[in-house]
Amino acid sequence: MSVRSTVLSQFKQVATEQNKTLAPLSDGLALLDSGLDSLCFAIIVARLEDTLGVDPFSAAESANHPATLGDFIKLYEDAAK
Amino acid sequence: MPQSDGSSLWALTNAAGRLSDRVLWGADASVILGDLARGSSLDGRIGELHGRSVLVATKDQLTAALAFIELDGIARRLVLCPPDLPQDHVPIVMATAAVDAVVSDRVPAEAGTPSVGPFVACGPRLTPVVPERNGRYQTEWILLTSGTTGLPKMVVHTLSSLTGAIQDARTQATPVVWSTFYDIRRYGGLQVLLRTLLGSGSMVLSSATESTDAFLTRAGTHAVTHILGTPTHWWTALSSSSAHRLAPKYVRLSGEIANQAILERLRAQYPQATIVHAFASTEAGVGFEVGDGLAGFSASLVGQRGADVAMKVEDGSLRIRSARTAARYLGNEGETLVNPDGFVDTRDLVELRGDRYYFVGRGDGVINVGGQKVHPEEIEAVINSHPGVQMSLVRARKNPITGTLVIADVVLNVEADSAKGRGEELKDEILRLCRAALPRHKVPATIKFVPSLAVAATGKTARRNA
Numbered sequence: 001m002s003v004r005s006t007v008l009s010q011f012k013q014v015a016t017e018q019n020k021t022l023a024p025l026s027d028g029l030a031l032l033d034s035g036l037d038s039l040c041f042a043i044i045v046a047r048l049e050d051t052l053g054v055d056p057f058s059a060a061e062s063a064n065h066p067a068t069l070g071d072f073i074k075l076y077e078d079a080a081k
Numbered sequence: 082m083p084q085s086d087g088s089s090l091w092a093l094t095n096a097a098g099r100l101s102d103r104v105l106w107g108a109d110a111s112v113i114l115g116d117l118a119r120g121s122s123l124d125g126r127i128g129e130l131h132g133r134s135v136l137v138a139t140k141d142q143l144t145a146a147l148a149f150i151e152l153d154g155i156a157r158r159l160v161l162c163p164p165d166l167p168q169d170h171v172p173i174v175m176a177t178a179a180v181d182a183v184v185s186d187r188v189p190a191e192a193g194t195p196s197v198g199p200f201v202a203c204g205p206r207l208t209p210v211v212p213e214r215n216g217r218y219q220t221e222w223i224l225l226t227s228g229t230t231g232l233p234k235m236v237v238h239t240l241s242s243l244t245g246a247i248q249d250a251r252t253q254a255t256p257v258v259w260s261t262f263y264d265i266r267r268y269g270g271l272q273v274l275l276r277t278l279l280g281s282g283s284m285v286l287s288s289a290t291e292s293t294d295a296f297l298t299r300a301g302t303h304a305v306t307h308i309l310g311t312p313t314h315w316w317t318a319l320s321s322s323s324a325h326r327l328a329p330k331y332v333r334l335s336g337e338i339a340n341q342a343i344l345e346r347l348r349a350q351y352p353q354a355t356i357v358h359a360f361a362s363t364e365a366g367v368g369f370e371v372g373d374g375l376a377g378f379s380a381s382l383v384g385q386r387g388a389d390v391a392m393k394v395e396d397g398s399l400r401i402r403s404a405r406t407a408a409r410y411l412g413n414e415g416e417t418l419v420n421p422d423g424f425v426d427t428r429d430l431v432e433l434r435g436d437r438y439y440f441v442g443r444g445d446g447v448i449n450v451g452g453q454k455v456h457p458e459e460i461e462a463v464i465n466s467h468p469g470v471q472m473s474l475v476r477a478r479k480n481p482i483t484g485t486l487v488i489a490d491v492v493l494n495v496e497a498d499s500a501k502g503r504g505e506e507l508k509d510e511i512l513r514l515c516r517a518a519l520p521r522h523k524v525p526a527t528i529k530f531v532p533s534l535a536v537a538a539t540g541k542t543a544r545r546n547a
Contacts, residue, residue: 017512017516018521038451038482038483039450039451039483039521039522041482042451042480042482042483042486042526043486043526043527045480045481045482046478046480046486046488046526046527047526047527050527055481057481057482058479058481
């Protein structure tokens, strides 16, 4: 599975588990508008670390935090290289 | 402090009677208590130990038990050296307790203790002497707590505070055979040894080098009637193929939170047994026991007037005052064991739900998820209620967003584990249980199936912060 599809499937999985309505996923989607809250993102980051072996948030400079879903996926694609 | 009433451990053991029928069974040897009337385990050198501060540092629990029986009243102080005490802590412990004699079943070089005075060999092969056991001292018993970091705390008890909870022990009509998974050098295990000695029973001692299977088999062979351990011990025992070798009349849990799941499993495994859970700690002594088969304890116990154990809850933490609490810490002059009002803060947190208090965790074991407090034990209780789960450990995992998340390591029981391929399904089931019972931040972010959990030397599941 590509990094992109792994990330997208985690978004859907966690939204279902947490009873959140997920906005239609597109690269331009602002994470703040995705329907997920900080606990959801925390879980997504933990699970992606287990599947992809990377946690770009702990490694990255704080200025690097992604604003959109596209940025988020790119962060993981870069980290997983 | 000298005493005159002759109530040494040996005198009390003797008074309990039937010495020739009573046995202490170790893993490798055994001793009939009656033989201690005609012999000594201390190499004929007990005279050198009068009035001394004695470190009892043995490999074997049986030799330690014999030394305690012989030396209470003789030694000024007994320092109970637990088997897992790190070697580099030994000199500090000895200095703090002003140790001036060592009793061991090892040779001096192997024992690794600084030379401070007599080094007396101790063993189950008794020297035929008629020992004079005219105990003159009110011996201080020094128990070491198991801090996960730094030096252990040294807690001062007397035989009187240690045996305060043992009542009517001699009224047992049928012989009682005690046993415990605990080591007798720690508070929980020592309680069982003292109950055995004061109550005319026998005892099967555990051994750190023995498997759970082998221990249960040995306990079954000696027809153990009363057996104690932590919930972790019991989860482990119930998963052993030898659990059926026991047919106990009395099963007791202490040392960790006994949740409903473990009480039910024990009830199913040992339907003929009385199953109780108890609260005790090295500092606070034996608090109370609960025999109604339910987790938690009746709120009526708190604030009861005239009871020999007074309890109150302050800042969510259980506090106990009784004649069974320890007196003080040795060495740690800055640290208070007993508050000015006579209460010992157990640092075990309780929560009132309806008319019962439930233990929710340790003050120092709280996990902070995005600013909200989580007690791992509360989540484990939910996970353990799944029929496929043997035991579980909830722990903190660092997270860049919330600071911390909770995750769970889960040991499946034999049936669930054999259904390989159902792993994802089981994880979903467990998570669904958690979501139904717990707020979102307490639901584990990930669940990992593991073959076993690390167990500390105390018999409790090893927690980094506990």
